[in-house]
Structure formats: structure tokens, C-alpha cells
Amino acid sequence: MSVEELEATVHRICSTVEEHSRWFEGALPLIASENLLSPYAKELLISDFHSRYAEGLPGERYYEGNHWVDVVEQECLRLARELFRCNFADVRPISGTVANIAVLKAMAEPGMQIGSCRLAEGAHISSAGFGAFGIRSVKQVYYAFDTHEMQLDVDATKRILLKERPPLALFGLSLFLFPFPLQELQETLRDIGALGWYDGAHVLGLIASGLFQDPLHEGCAVLSGSTHKTLPGPQHGILLSDSQDADLKKRLTSAAFPGVTSNHHLNEMAALAVSLAEQLAFGKDYSRMIVRNAKALGAALQQRGFQVLCAHKDFTESHQVAVRVEAEGGGDAVAKRLEAARIVVNKNLLPGDKSPKHPEGIRLGAQELTRVGMGPSDMDAVAEFMDDLLHKGKGPEEVGARVAEFKKGFTKVRYCFGAGEAAYRYYHLVEPALR
Numbered sequence: 253m254s255v256e257e258l259e260a261t262v263h264r265i266c267s268t269v270e271e272h273s274r275w276f277e278g279a280l281p282l283i284a285s286e287n288l289l290s291p292y293a294k295e296l297l298i299s300d301f302h303s304r305y306a307e308g309l310p311g312e313r314y315y316e317g318n319h320w321v322d323v324v325e326q327e328c329l330r331l332a333r334e335l336f337r338c339n340f341a342d343v344r345p346i347s348g349t350v351a352n353i354a355v356l357k358a359m360a361e362p363g364m365q366i367g368s369c370r371l372a373e374g375a376h377i378s379s380a381g382f383g384a385f386g387i388r389s390v391k392q393v394y395y396a397f398d399t400h401e402m403q404l405d406v407d408a409t410k411r412i413l414l415k416e417r418p419p420l421a422l423f424g425l426s427l428f429l430f431p432f433p434l435q436e437l438q439e440t441l442r443d444i445g446a447l448g449w450y451d452g453a454h455v456l457g458l459i460a461s462g463l464f465q466d467p468l469h470e471g472c473a474v475l476s477g478s479t480h481k482t483l484p485g486p487q488h489g490i491l492l493s494d495s496q497d498a499d500l501k502k503r504l505t506s507a508a509f510p511g512v513t514s515n516h517h518l519n520e521m522a523a524l525a526v527s528l529a530e531q532l533a534f535g536k537d538y539s540r541m542i543v544r545n546a547k548a549l550g551a552a553l554q555q556r557g558f559q560v561l562c563a564h565k566d567f568t569e570s571h572q573v574a575v576r577v578e579a580e581g582g583g584d585a586v587a588k589r590l591e592a593a594r595i596v597v598n599k600n601l602l603p604g605d606k607s608p609k610h611p612e613g614i615r616l617g618a619q620e621l622t623r624v625g626m627g628p629s630d631m632d633a634v635a636e637f638m639d640d641l642l643h644k645g646k647g648p649e650e651v652g653a654r655v656a657e658f659k660k661g662f663t664k665v666r667y668c669f670g671a672g673e674a675a676y677r678y679y680h681l682v683e684p685a686l687r
């Protein structure tokens with residue numbers, strides 16, 4: 253490649269990323285699995301930690317030069333244990349799915365039966381045969397799911413567990429509206445000798461804040477998750493346990509490394525440490541506002557004629573709201589039309605959908621809009637934009653322009669250190685000279 257081609261290529265890549273970022277600044281991101289980093293956590297992503305390797309555990313590394321990495325990782329582990337009120341944390345899985353693969357490596361024999369929900373009921377792809385479960389050739393034992401309640405049918409699930417006796421029982425969803433009835437199932441799990449495993453990726457921040465539920469103290473031996481949804485940290489993974497079983501924790505530790513990682517992305521680990529500290533300081537207020545906003549969004553949409561799931565139980569106890577948009581054209585068409593108006597959601601399979609390729613639902617998450625300071629009245633405005641676009645025949649350009657104007661009022665990340673002063677942009681060019 254010539255220098256001229258190189259320059260053009262680098263400019264093209266940088267300006268495309270900048271364009272993306274500016275578009276998001278004027279948009280309403282409602283993808284339930286995303287969030288924004290705080291300014292300090294974000295800065296650590298481009299620290300020298302990014303360039304280094306640190307295999308193993310603090311104090312027992314395979315490389316030199318890890319003194320300060322060890323200090324930060326010890327702090328990160330301590331903060332994780334404090335935040336989740338537990339005796340074990342491992343911050344080396346580099347994503348939620350990698351954390352799940354580590355759990356499978358530590359706790360599942362090849363071909364083993366594992367209890368789980370179905371994808372159509374909101375389960376994550378890691379619990380599908382074509383996903384992480386396939387690595388262990390897991391045989392799924394599906395729980396009974398009450399699609400009206402968007403919740404397990406406890407009695408029917410107990411019967412299935414007693415009959416099939418899976419040694420491991422996974423709880424957790426991607427379309428995750430309500431806590432699992434863990435306490436009701438605890439005795440059955442104990443009777444069949446099954447270990448509880450909770451994939452809390454979506455609701456990790458809520459769990460940390462003492463909302464939603466507390467899986468490690470409601471019968472689950474392991475809590476896995478990604479660290480960037482309701483817990484607004486870097487894109488990374490985590491393993492947590494409060495078990496007294498030293499062997500289990502040893503297996504999780506060696507599954508994390510050398511099982512499923514070599515280096516564990518030290519810059520993300522440092523950013524996670526900051527995010528965990530910020531969650532300890534601001535998490536309760538933030539989590540409470542997330543759930544309030546999600547409920548407000550559900551109510552505001554329902555008032556405008558949208559078919560929001562679980563209206564009979566206040567729509568949700570998490571950051572998510574699920575809407576059946578069959579009448580508006582189906583999940584795919586609706587998500588695309590909303591995107592054209594700068595409202596970012598994902599099409600989502602809902603229970604009862606006839607075709608997984610053409611889901612009738614959309615899933616909305618309130619965590620990112622809450623992070624930039626929105627409250628319940630702003631959720632009303634979001635619902636109004638959607639109503640104008642999808643029910644009242646307003647065009648995406650007109651609605652998109654109003655969305656961008658509305659978003660100008662929300663330019664700072666909240667619930668974090670330094671947020672008061674640090675005006676937040678979605679993107680800063682590190683090298684303005686490249687422009």
C-alpha cells in the first residue's frame with residue numbers, strides 16, 4: 253500500500269467511526285445490551301494496559317512487567333466481591349459468552365443435561381446447541397415457561413427437574429423482564445443435587461444494587477455475566493460465586509485461565525475496576541432510575557396503543573420492555589423504520605412467534621438513556637416519537653430531526669466520577685491531526 257493509499261484508508265476508517273459516533277449523539281439508543289462508559293473508564297481503554305500481557309493471577313504471572321497490573325487487578329477483584337457480596341470473583345473472561353464457556357468448562361461434562369429456557373422464551377444464544385452449549389454437546393432440559401407471565405411455571409418446572417434431574421440448572425435470559433423464582437426452586441434443585449448457574453449479563457447492575465434478585469444468595473453457585481449492560485462497564489466478562497466449595501472455585505479459576513483466555517485485555521480490566529467503584533457509589537440510584545424509566549416507557553407506549561407485554565404486572569422489573577409490533581408491520585420492519593428516525597432498537601423473537609426469521613417483537617432497554625440523565629417524563633417523549641412514526645404517519649426524517657434536537661439536552665454521562673464537569677461526547681479523536 254502506498255503512503256497516499258494508507259492516508260486515505262486511515263482517514264476513511266476514522267471518519268466513518270466519527271460519523272457513526274455523531275449519529276449516535278443525536279439518536280436514542282435503546283438496545284438492551286449496550287451502555288456508555290464513564291469518562292475515566294473510557295480513558296483507561298487507551299492506557300498502556302492495552303499493550304500488555306498478564307497471564308495467570310496477580311502475583312503468579314507468566315510475564316514480567318505486571319506489578320501495576322497486579323495492583324489494579326487485586327483492586328478490581330476486591331471491588332467485585334464487595335459489590336456482589338460474595339467470596340469469589342474472576343475478571344479474566346473477556347466477554348459474557350466467554351464467561352459462560354468457562355462455566356461450562358468448569359461445571360459440565362460432555363453430553364451432560366443442563367436445565368435452561370428456550371431461545372423463543374428469551375434465552376441467550378450461549379444456551380443453544382449452535383452456541384456455547386454445543387461446545388460441551390449439552391443436552392438441554394427445558395423448563396416450563398409461562399408466556400403470559402414471561403416467567404417460569406414453578407410447579408411444572410419442578411416436575412421437569414424431578415423427572416430429568418439435570419446436574420446443572422441455568423437461569424438467565426436475553427429478553428429478561430422478571431426475576432426467576434429461584435427461592436421456590438431451591439429445594440428441588442437441592443433434592444436432585446443440581447447446581448444453580450445464573451447468567452446475569454443483562455441484570456448485573458441491578459443485582460449489584462440489591463434490586464431484581466440476588467442469585468448467589470438464592471441458591472445459585474455461580475453468577476456469570478458481561479459487564480456492560482445495566483452494569484455500565486467496559487465490554488468484558490466476569491465470574492462470581494459465594495460458594496464454600498473450594499474445588500468449584502478452583503475449577504472456575506482454571507477454566508478462566510488457561511481454559512478460555514490467554515491474556516484478559518488488561519485495559520478493560522482496569523476500566524472495569526473504575527466502573528465497579530462507580531457502581532458502588534452511584535449504582536443504587538442509577539439502578540432504581542433504570543427500572544422506573546423502563547416501567548414508565550412501557551406505560552407510555554401502552555397508552556399510545558402499543559401492545560406492550562405484561563401490562564398486568566407493570567411491564568417489567570428490569571431495564572427491558574418488550575413490545576409486540578405485529579400490527580405495526582412486524583419486528584424487522586419496525587426496527588428499520590425506527591432506525592431511520594434515529595431510534596435504535598432490535599427486533600426480538602417473542603413467545604408464540606411463528607417464524608424466528610420474522611419476529612413480531614421489539615426489545616427496548618432504558619439503561620443507556622437513563623445513563624445520560626433521562627427520567628420518566630423523557631420516556632413519555634420517546635414513546636411519543638414512536639407513536640408519531642408508527643401510528644400517526646409522520647415521516648422518519650421529521651421524527652429523526654426532532655429526536656436529534658431532543659437528544660441535545662442529554663450530553664453527559666451520569667452516575668459516575670467526574671460526570672459533573674466532564675461534558676461527554678460519544679467520540680473524541682485522539683489524533684486530531686488525522687482529520
Ligand code: DSN
Nearest residue numbers: 284285348376426427
Ligand atoms: N446478544 C446480546 C443481547 O442483546 O442480549 C447479549 O449478548
